[in-house]
Amino acid sequence: MTLLQALFMGLLQGATELFPVSSLGHAVLLPSLLHWSFKQSDSSFLPFLVLLHIGTAIALLILYRAQWVSIIRGFFTAAVRGSITSDSERLAMLLMTGTLPAAVLGVFLESRIKALFASPYAAAAFLIVNGGVMLAAELLRRRAERRASLDGRPREQQEERFTDAAHISFTAAAIVGACQALAFIPGISRSGVTIAGGLVGGLRHTEAARFSFLLATPTILGAGLLEVPLLFARGVPLAEYVLAAVLSGVAAYGSARFLLRYFRSGRLDPYGWYCIGAGLIALALLTFNL
Amino acid sequence: MPLAALFVVLAIVFVVVGVLYAFGVLQIAVSDPGSPHHYTHAILFAVLAVASLIAANFTRPKTV
Numbered sequence: 001m002t003l004l005q006a007l008f009m010g011l012l013q014g015a016t017e018l019f020p021v022s023s024l025g026h027a028v029l030l031p032s033l034l035h036w037s038f039k040q041s042d043s044s045f046l047p048f049l050v051l052l053h054i055g056t057a058i059a060l061l062i063l064y065r066a067q068w069v070s071i072i073r074g075f076f077t078a079a080v081r082g083s084i085t086s087d088s089e090r091l092a093m094l095l096m097t098g099t100l101p102a103a104v105l106g107v108f109l110e111s112r113i114k115a116l117f118a119s120p121y122a123a124a125a126f127l128i129v130n131g132g133v134m135l136a137a138e139l140l141r142r143r144a145e146r147r148a149s150l151d152g153r154p155r156e157q158q159e160e161r162f163t164d165a166a167h168i169s170f171t172a173a174a175i176v177g178a179c180q181a182l183a184f185i186p187g188i189s190r191s192g193v194t195i196a197g198g199l200v201g202g203l204r205h206t207e208a209a210r211f212s213f214l215l216a217t218p219t220i221l222g223a224g225l226l227e228v229p230l231l232f233a234r235g236v237p238l239a240e241y242v243l244a245a246v247l248s249g250v251a252a253y254g255s256a257r258f259l260l261r262y263f264r265s266g267r268l269d270p271y272g273w274y275c276i277g278a279g280l281i282a283l284a285l286l287t288f289n290l
Numbered sequence: 291m292p293l294a295a296l297f298v299v300l301a302i303v304f305v306v307v308g309v310l311y312a313f314g315v316l317q318i319a320v321s322d323p324g325s326p327h328h329y330t331h332a333i334l335f336a337v338l339a340v341a342s343l344i345a346a347n348f349t350r351p352k353t354v
Contacts, residue, residue: 079347
């Protein structure tokens, strides 16, 4: 992998990790479509991905630094006391509830799922599925808005009717967390399925995005840190990879800021249609070998 | 048996399973069978044990 390719992949990973468009799907598809020669099965590619993920997780930690301080404090306070008395304590326990299923499924299933679906065709097909999931979530949300007689109201008023991340049910948090495991399939977006799950669970769009980003942080960071020893293997161009990871972090930070602003009034539909369109185009390009 | 006690038992089971993975005695559902240690699995079960103890603390009867 050349330095330029590494930097491009870093930028791509950082931007697409938080946008609900599947970073893994794009990382599998784009090099194939661009006819790049490096192989993702190379032993140095996994350390590269690990560093990019750590870069993204650090960007999220910086973005939510104040919230993480209160979440961690709330976690220990509630765990020792054995009861929840504040929103930050509840959010901490919800994040733990959401992270555990993803961790269990990740440890036991991740390598199998990735090996099973690691082809550009599968990534393109699942990108279309990912788009369908987001459009379905928005369809359900619009139905909920109609039931609450919010049709035709300004978007801000419609959103006010729904709840924030600290008030989602524990069952919904566990389901949304488990949905993260679907993101091991290239083409299925972690943020896409968790934001969609949050919307179905009754969260406002901005809160669904916030819950998704908070939920992603320990999962991405944990998965990355566990693989850190790989970075010290022979032949790993660490300096180039670190540079790409920094770029990935900057892109992730910018993406998260953009998305949180966008979801104040925006919906998942454009990303859903993008995934369907990109998946169909990729399938056509791959099929006709263009 | 109260729920809290069940969670404590579960935590003990998780610790035992984690130790067995750490020393390579358990080789179930691992990506590299035959490896002498499975630290990722061991860490996961340690985390699950801590989570079970937290759940036990939440479900234990509280004195007012």
